Amino acid sequence: MARRMCRSVGRRRCCSPTSATRISGPRSSARGSTRTSRLEPKTTGVSRTSSVRSGWRRTPPAPARKPLDMSEAADAAETRSLPKGASIRDYWTDGSISALCAVLTELSGVTIELRDEKDRVLPPGMSADEPGVETPVPPGAVLFPIEVEEQRIGSVVVHPGREGATRDIAVRAARLVASAAREICTDVSELRHRVAEIDSLYQLSAMLVRGGKAEDTLAAALRSALNLLELHAGSIMLLPEDADGLAKGESEADLERSVAINLSEAWLSNPLPLSKDREFDRRALNGEVVVSEDLSTDPRVLLPEQCVAEGLGSFMCAGMVFDGRPIGVIRVYDREKREFTRSERRLLRSIGQSAAASVEQARLIKLRARERRTQRALRIAGTVQQRMLPVTVPTVPGIDLAARYRPSFEIGGDFYDLFVAHDRLVVVAGDVVGKGVAAGLLMSAVRATMRAYAELSDDLELVMARTNDALCRDTTVNEFATAWMGSIDPGTRELRYVSAGHDRPALFRANADGVWEHELLEAGGLVAGVQPGEVYPLERRTLRPGDVLLVFTDGITDALSFAGERFGRSRLLACVTEFLRAEPDATASAIVDRVFWAIRQFSGLRQQADDETMVVLRVY
Incomplete structure (x- = not known):
C-alpha cells in the first residue's frame, strides 16, 4: 500500500531499504531537536482511521470555496503556516504503527518499539499529545531511522537479544516497518506541501483575477x-x-x-x-x-x-x-x-x-488605460485637423470644385486648401513627410504658412519661396513637404502654378474629335524645407471650357492591393479618361467619387499606409 500511495503523488521516494544503526552506548534524549513553532494543527492534511494496515490515510478533498475578497485573501495568506512534519507525532492517527510493533514483539519475542525524534518511546494506545516514555535506547539495539526531507522524525528500534533466526526476522520486519512508515510520511508531507502551495496560490490568484x-x-x-x-x-x-x-x-x-x-531602512537603502x-x-x-x-x-x-x-x-x-x-x-x-x-x-x-x-x-x-487616453487624444486631434480643411468649397463662376481627404490614421500628413485671394481661385495640395502627430503638426504649419503668404501676395513664386525658407528655419533636417499651388483667373481662365517636388497634376481635355486626352503639368522645384533660397519657377496654362484638372497626392497612386500591387498613375489616368468618355458632362464631385470607388475596388478592405487626397476642378 505504501508503494501505491507513493505513486499517487507522482513519484516514488525513499524506496531504498532503511539503513540501520546499532547503538553501542546510551543515547541522549535531546537528539533531533527541531523547530516546533507552527500556526496550524499538527494533524493538518491527515485524519484518524481505524485501519491497522497503515495507521495513516489521506485527507478527503476540501469542499469548494467561494473566492475571497481582497481583504479576506490577504488575511488568509497571512495567518496560514506550512506544517513542518518535524516529528512522527505530526503524522499520528490511531497509533497503528506502535500497535504493529507490539504485535511483532509478541510474535518474535524481541522487543520492537516506535520512538519519536527525541527517542521517546511511543507505546500503543497513546495519543499524539502525550509526551511519550523517556527511556534510553539500550546498548546493542538496532535503530532504523524514519526520515522525511532528510530530517529524522522518529525511528523503529529493535532491542538486543539472543542472536538467531528469530532475531534476524525481527530486525528485517523492523526495517520494513520503518521503510513503510518513511514512505507514507514522505507522501503525506509532500501532499501537505502541495495543499499549502495550492491554497496560497489560490488566494493570490483570487486577488489577481479581481x-x-x-x-x-x-x-x-x-x-x-x-x-x-x-x-x-x-x-x-x-x-x-x-x-x-x-x-x-x-x-x-x-x-x-x-x-x-521586518527589514530595517538601513538594510533596504x-x-x-x-x-x-x-x-x-x-x-x-x-x-x-x-x-x-x-x-x-x-x-x-x-x-x-x-x-x-x-x-x-x-x-x-x-x-x-x-x-x-x-x-x-x-x-x-x-x-x-x-x-x-x-x-x-x-x-x-x-x-x-x-x-x-x-x-x-x-x-x-x-498600459491599456494610457493607450485609451492616447487614442482619445488622437481622435480629438484628428477632428481638429479635419476642421482645418475647407468645410465648403468656394463658389467661383464658371468653375466646379470638389475635394476629398482620407487619412490612413487618425492624424494625417496630407492637406489641401481652396480659397479666393486677389480675385483669383487658389488651389493648394501638399504632403508632409511622415504620419501621425508629428506629421499632423507639420501639415498644419505648412498649410497656415502658405495661406498667410498667399493672402499677402499673388506672386506664387514668392509665396512658395517664403514657405520653403520658413520650413528650413523652423524644422529639423528630416522634416519637409511637397506642395503644389495654383491660381485661376475666372475671367480669363488663366492658370498659374508652382510646385515643390509634388506629384504632377493631370489636365484632361477633349480634342476636336471628342476624344479625351490628358497632359501632366510639368514644373520644377525642390521639396520645401530642404534647401534655403530655393527658386520655384512659375508655369502658365490657359484652360478651356470642359477641361478637368486633377490634383492629388501620392497616396492615390501608392494604394496597394492585397497582392501588394500599386494602383499607379496609369490606372488613375485610365480611370478618369474612361469615366469622362462614358459621361462627358460629369461633375467634379462625380469624378472624385469614381476615382475613390476604383481605388476601393482595387485594394479592397486593406488598410492603406498613406493618406489619400484629391482635388478636382472642372471648367464650364
Whole structure:
C-alpha cells in the first residue's frame, strides 16, 4: 500500500531499504531537536482511521470555496503556516504503527518499539499529545531511522537479544516497518506541501483575477511566503519596466523596492548587493532558487557583518519572471541558520511566479488605460485637423470644385486648401513627410504658412519661396513637404502654378474629335524645407471650357492591393479618361467619387499606409 500511495503523488521516494544503526552506548534524549513553532494543527492534511494496515490515510478533498475578497485573501495568506512534519507525532492517527510493533514483539519475542525524534518511546494506545516514555535506547539495539526531507522524525528500534533466526526476522520486519512508515510520511508531507502551495496560490490568484493593486498582491504574496515557510523577514524588489535584466556593477540602484517586512531602512537603502557580483539575483532570474544556509560564513556574501548586524542567519531567493522577461526578485530571510527543503524552494518559486504575473497584469492595465487616453487624444486631434480643411468649397463662376481627404490614421500628413485671394481661385495640395502627430503638426504649419503668404501676395513664386525658407528655419533636417499651388483667373481662365517636388497634376481635355486626352503639368522645384533660397519657377496654362484638372497626392497612386500591387498613375489616368468618355458632362464631385470607388475596388478592405487626397476642378 505504501508503494501505491507513493505513486499517487507522482513519484516514488525513499524506496531504498532503511539503513540501520546499532547503538553501542546510551543515547541522549535531546537528539533531533527541531523547530516546533507552527500556526496550524499538527494533524493538518491527515485524519484518524481505524485501519491497522497503515495507521495513516489521506485527507478527503476540501469542499469548494467561494473566492475571497481582497481583504479576506490577504488575511488568509497571512495567518496560514506550512506544517513542518518535524516529528512522527505530526503524522499520528490511531497509533497503528506502535500497535504493529507490539504485535511483532509478541510474535518474535524481541522487543520492537516506535520512538519519536527525541527517542521517546511511543507505546500503543497513546495519543499524539502525550509526551511519550523517556527511556534510553539500550546498548546493542538496532535503530532504523524514519526520515522525511532528510530530517529524522522518529525511528523503529529493535532491542538486543539472543542472536538467531528469530532475531534476524525481527530486525528485517523492523526495517520494513520503518521503510513503510518513511514512505507514507514522505507522501503525506509532500501532499501537505502541495495543499499549502495550492491554497496560497489560490488566494493570490483570487486577488489577481479581481484586478487589485499590484502592491497589495505583492504584499500578500510576501506575507504568505513568510508564514508558510515560517521565516522572519523578506522583500520584493522590482526591475524597471523596460529592463532586460540586471544592470552591471556592484550596485542595486536599478532595483525598486516594492514591499518589505521586518527589514530595517538601513538594510533596504544600502545600494550594495547581498552577494558578490550580484550572483544571487542573477542566478534567481535565470530560474534557480538560490539558498544561503549561513549568511555569516557564505563566501558568496559581500557584507556578512551587515547580515549579522541585521540579525539574518539564512536566506532564500527566487526570480520573478513572466513569459521569459525578468520582473524582479523575492527574497526571504530567517534569523537562524537553516536548511531549506526542496518543497520549500518549490513553494517560493511558485509564489514568485504568481507575483510576477500580478505585476505584469498591473502594468498591462496601466498600459491599456494610457493607450485609451492616447487614442482619445488622437481622435480629438484628428477632428481638429479635419476642421482645418475647407468645410465648403468656394463658389467661383464658371468653375466646379470638389475635394476629398482620407487619412490612413487618425492624424494625417496630407492637406489641401481652396480659397479666393486677389480675385483669383487658389488651389493648394501638399504632403508632409511622415504620419501621425508629428506629421499632423507639420501639415498644419505648412498649410497656415502658405495661406498667410498667399493672402499677402499673388506672386506664387514668392509665396512658395517664403514657405520653403520658413520650413528650413523652423524644422529639423528630416522634416519637409511637397506642395503644389495654383491660381485661376475666372475671367480669363488663366492658370498659374508652382510646385515643390509634388506629384504632377493631370489636365484632361477633349480634342476636336471628342476624344479625351490628358497632359501632366510639368514644373520644377525642390521639396520645401530642404534647401534655403530655393527658386520655384512659375508655369502658365490657359484652360478651356470642359477641361478637368486633377490634383492629388501620392497616396492615390501608392494604394496597394492585397497582392501588394500599386494602383499607379496609369490606372488613375485610365480611370478618369474612361469615366469622362462614358459621361462627358460629369461633375467634379462625380469624378472624385469614381476615382475613390476604383481605388476601393482595387485594394479592397486593406488598410492603406498613406493618406489619400484629391482635388478636382472642372471648367464650364
